[in-house]
Amino acid sequence: MAADHPPCATHASSPDTRSQRSPLALATLLLGGFITVFDLFVVNVAIPSMQTTLAAGFAEIGWVIAGYELAFGILLIAGGRLGDRYGRRRLFRLGLWGFVVASCLCGLAPDARSLIVARFLQGMAAAMLFPQIYALLRVMYDDAGRRRAFGLLGMTLGLAAIAGQVLGGLLVEGDLFGLGWRIIFLINLPVGAAALLATRALPESSLPQAQRVDWRGIGLASAGLLLLLLPLLEGPNAGWPRWTGLSMALSLLMLLAFLRWEGRLAGRGDDPAIDTRLFRNLGFSLGSLVVLLIYSTASSLFLCFALLVQTGLGLTPFAAGTLFAPASVGFIAASMLAPNVVARVGSMTMGVGALLYAAGIGWLMAAAGSLSQPPAPFALMPALLLFGFGQGLSMTPLLNLVLGYVQERHAGMAAGFISTMQQVGGAFGVAIAGLFFVNTLQAANSGIPLAERYADAFSHAMRYNVTAILLAALLIFWLARYRPAGR
Known part of the structure; x- marks a missing residue:
């Protein structure tokens, strides 16, 4: 969750x-x-x-x-x-x-x-x-x-x-x-x-x-991320006009300026939002990428799923809300088990959790196409439990794995950066999965039943989620074996 x-x-x-x-x-x-x-x-x-x-x-x-x-x-x-x-x-x-x-x-x-x-x-x-x-x-x-x-x-x-x-x-x-x-x-x-x-x-x-507080750094990062998010969300409906490409180019410039400014602050002993020297640590850099990838899949999944079951399949808001509950139960159960399991089995557990997460989404994709209208919610419960459990098993212990690659004196700054990656990842996951969702709906024949159109859009959007999770799983398996020099 x-x-x-x-x-x-x-x-x-x-x-x-x-x-x-x-x-x-x-x-x-x-x-x-x-x-x-x-x-x-x-x-x-x-x-x-x-x-x-x-x-x-x-x-x-x-x-x-x-x-x-x-x-x-x-x-x-x-x-x-x-x-x-x-x-x-x-x-x-x-x-x-x-x-x-x-x-x-x-x-x-x-x-x-x-x-x-x-x-x-x-x-x-x-x-x-x-x-x-x-x-x-x-x-x-x-x-x-x-x-x-x-x-x-x-x-x-x-x-x-x-x-x-x-x-x-x-x-x-x-x-x-x-x-x-x-x-x-x-x-x-x-x-x-x-x-x-x-x-x-x-x-x-x-x-x-x-x-x-590094307000200049925050301003540069905010401008860069907004300029990147804007065309991703607005581009599909607007037909990708020229300003979308310009916005992405300006975003890159802003983010590069942010990294340069943070490097200057760290070099002169000031207080940067993030010390860019942390990214010289391969374990932390790849771990941050894992966080960005895996957290980019949560909000987008629930957004697209809500549109599928309510707009596409006609569930009421309360029925849709209760349909989400098995995933939440699975997440909480895995979150309670994860620390002990990781301590006994090792960090590979998180990679297995990511694979279960991806399998659960794949199951939902397959089930979405065969749902009747009105749907039979219990048909989705196993898939929802599986992806919730896999999500909890992979996400909950991830912070400790990533922070394990930084020195204790940098732990606070690194944890703050990882927190930011969690939220920013969620925002961009909505934008990227939304590209596939909107494009599929726009390309669908109006003669196709609404439920079928939304099921197809959901399946196309979730291809990004599954790809991101599988890539995150591969990186987790690599990180579980990685030992920095000198440790």
Whole structure:
């Protein structure tokens, strides 16, 4: 379900704040994590309803999902450093305020463009809020307490992924107060207000020598990624005009400028967002590519699958949400087993998990073409369980594998970069899989039944996902055998 987010930095514990921990403080942090992941997944079941009420095409819907992930990912490192410098509780409250306001804007959006802007703002607020959860848990507890707290956090994020789809489907279908899909965002108002009141229980903490935020680097990276994402999402519907090629060329220039700027900062001893010297480490470089590849498949899969079962096959939002549940159960089960299995069997386990993930998607592709209308949901359950289990077995322990190739003093920066790759990968997966999905729908004969057209579009889009996962599996198998010189 891709609901795990590693901390953006590691920080030493502070004994004076440990004494201030309380059950309410822990619950508040868990609630903050819950709503950020819930809003990542809840959109899936509301997409067809959004398309209808907002007259939105695939590109606009893609931006609704990708915009949140992109803003979230790009600003994660900045959010962590701002919390270190100005106070984690202060940034948690600021991020929570921003999230509530942005959720209100999402729920009141009069058109697709307004919703996209609000989702970008929501992702920015989530990036301010989320890193403080990890940092505060680290300073609030000792080693034993941290293990319990982080275990509860992992469980909470997994439950948020399930609730986002099942509860989200129920909310949309229930049409509370006649709000339709808007209720999935407006429900954050009372939840966020309760969390804001409870933030009084959180201890304040900061780092006296906190790293500065590299705003120029963030600006260059943001511009480069947006200029790349824009033609990928808009190009298919626009007929690939000349500006799409220009946008991609400018994107490359921006990203090269970003890498050059980061290298200059690191060379003169300043605080880059990412020290480019880390990429000289082959294990870390290939591990980052694995993260980008495998996380690029999650959001795109759920987007295309939601369109298949709701628009193509006619399932209601709640029925579609419950259909996602087996994958979530499989993911949580594998996530709980993965650490012990990897410890006993080795890192090859993650490669096997990736192969199971790819096999599950392949099974879904095969099953999609034979579904009747209305479909028999139980026919998909084995495939959904398989891909969810494979996803959890490959994704959950991946961070430890990749960070194992960097020195401890770089672990915080490296973890922040990997967190960013998770979110950015999700955004670009939506764009790339969407290319195949939209092109297949546009090329289909209008005389073909709607269910068949959407099943074909889903299968074509998932070819990217299967290819990306298989490539990631090959790299994982290689990394499991790789031993850097001197280690």
